[in-house]
Amino acid sequence: MADRLSPRDLAFLVQETATAPRHNATLDILEPGDSGFDYDAFLDLVADRLSFVPRYRQRIQVVPGRIANPVWIDDERFDLEYHARRSALPRPGNMAQLRDLTARILSRPLDRSRPLWEMYFIEGLEGGRIAILAKTHQALVDGLDTVDLGQILLDVSPEAKPLGADAWNPRRASARGLVFGAVRDTLMDVDTFTNTVDGARTSLGKRAGMIGRRVETVRGLLGVRRVVPDNPLLGDLSQQRIFVTADSSLEDYRTIRKAHGGTINDAILAVIAGGLRGWLMTRAESLVGLREISALVPVSVIDDDLEATALGSQIAPHFVQLPIAENSPVVRLHQVSYSFEKHQQVTRAVAANRLAGITGFAPTTFHAMGARVAAVQERHFQVSVTNVPGPQTLRYAAGAELVASYPVHPLLPGHGLAIGITSYAGKVMIGINADRDLIPDAEVLGQCISEALLELLDASNGGREQAPRGRRRSETKRETDQ
Structure with a gap:
């Protein structure tokens, strides 16, 4: 039986537009040291690991x-060499230049006539560092049949460990064979027939959407006013992006957890809420009518009713109302914690140390899976925030030390902002992907997030504020303590 696209994977392709390309990305920064890690070594490393993700050589x-x-x-x-590309910044390249290059690369869709991924080996960073920007389509990585290539490029020790590149010989596919296989699979397999019907509905849905957009265009030409969402995070996307990074220490979040209870994930979301509040205030946005922002937070859970993945868990959607109108950083924290307390009562979340202990650098795959969940739920939230705990011990690519890893989540139609978070080796690294027209001041948002962390940290070091009656979190450490 042929390896056919599932209805969900097909939807990712059908719903993709020039303004909303459906690819995930990860920006890794490495310190080569004396490893001799250069472009040729990078090509050898990728070639050595490709056999473990055969779909990366399929179109x-x-x-x-x-x-x-x-x-x-x-x-x-x-x-x-088409997929693993070489690029460079003018020496000595700084982080601002690297972020600009990342945003330009993110803005371009992938070539559908080839395997749906690209990696950029970026030289010229100050201090002799290099960066690797990996971009993969949402239809490519599902966590079940295919994990992200970035997960298997990294090793736990600086000693390079060649796993042995395979002697790959592509299998030819003819038009006659494709038709015969389609007829056979449809007649003999109920799931194939059902998936074909679902795929046809998805295509019809896209055509209806295109007609609707044309009607809106005509209405605009005739002077009919279009209803604009009363939210600065929502609106029509452009084809350009802004990418912003923010760094902090994992120990700071542990300090907050120790002072106020909850989990590190709760603290991170409270900081994001504080950052969004501060950013809106710099825009002079009124918070009277916008007291909360609905965030989708994909959570890894153990649920017998969900399909198991190759990583041993499932990703389920969890909606959190970020209390941006709340002035107190500690009250914001307790409100977020209360939301997750209710979620804990209906699902069995996977412990953070279990996720962090998965072989390789699993955050890249979990971020891809989280983005897939967000794509299905796109109408029910205003911003997606995906936090994935990574290993707290160093990882290496052919001897080069990984020093930072920033996730980049795709923007969904109508959504101007997506936030990805990865903890690794004592650091918490945030990647902010924003539409250049809707949120041109995304850099300010990154600064406000950093300031919100300092605000909550000060409240933790200088004495605890009390949570509202009935919403005081227990100091008991939860199983999902991340």
Whole structure:
């Protein structure tokens, strides 16, 4: 039976537009030291690990007549140097220049005629460091059949450990074979027939959406006013992005947890809420009508009703109302904690140390899975915030030490902001992806998030504020303590 796209994966392709490309990304910064890690070594490393993710050498092929969902087939013209590219900044390149380059690369969609991923080996950073920007389509990584390539590029020790590149020989696929396989699978497998029907509905839905957008365009030309969402995070996307990073110490969040209870995840979300509040105030936005921001926070859970993944857990949506109108940072923290306390009563969240202990650098895969969850729930929230705990011991790429890793979540139609967070080796690193037209001051948001952390940390070091009656979190450490 052919390896066909599921209805969800097909939806990621069908719903993709020039203003909302559906790819995840990760920006890693490495310190080569004396390892000799250069572009050639990078190519060797990627070639050595590709056999563990065979889909990275496959492309999507539409079945003639569209009588079944598209299939994954081997790319006969696969060119590693096309996908693993070399780039550079003017020496000595700083973080601002690296973020600008990242934003430009994020703005471009992937070539659908080839395997849906790219990696950029970026040289010229100050201090002799290099960066690797990895970009993968949402249809490529599902955590079940395929993990993110970035997860298996990193080792636990600086000694390079070649795993042995395979002698790959692509299998040819003919139009006749594709049609025959589609007919056979549809007749013999109920799931294939159901998926084909679902795929056709998705395509019809896109056509209806395109007609709707054309109607809106005509209405605009005729002078009919379009209703604009009364929220600075929502609106029509442009084709350009802004990427912002923020760094902090994991120990600061542990200090907050020790002072006020809850989990590190609670503290991080409270800081994000404080950052959004501060950012809105710099814009002179009134908080009278906007007291909360609805955030989607994908959570890794153990739930027998959900499909298991290759990583041993599932990603479920959890909605949190970020209390941006609340002045007290501690009260904001307790309100976020209360939301997760209710969530804990209906799901069994996976402990952070279990996620961090998964082989390789699993945050890249979990961020991809979190983005898939957000895509399904896009109409029910205003901003997605995905926090993934990573290993607290160092990781290496062919001897080069990983010093930072910033997740980049895709923007969904109508959503101007997405936030990804990864903790690693005692650090908490935030990647902010924003639309350049909707949120041109995304850099200010990054600064406000850092200031919100200092505000909550000061309240933790200088004495505890009391939570409202009935919402005092227990000091008992939860199983999901991250």
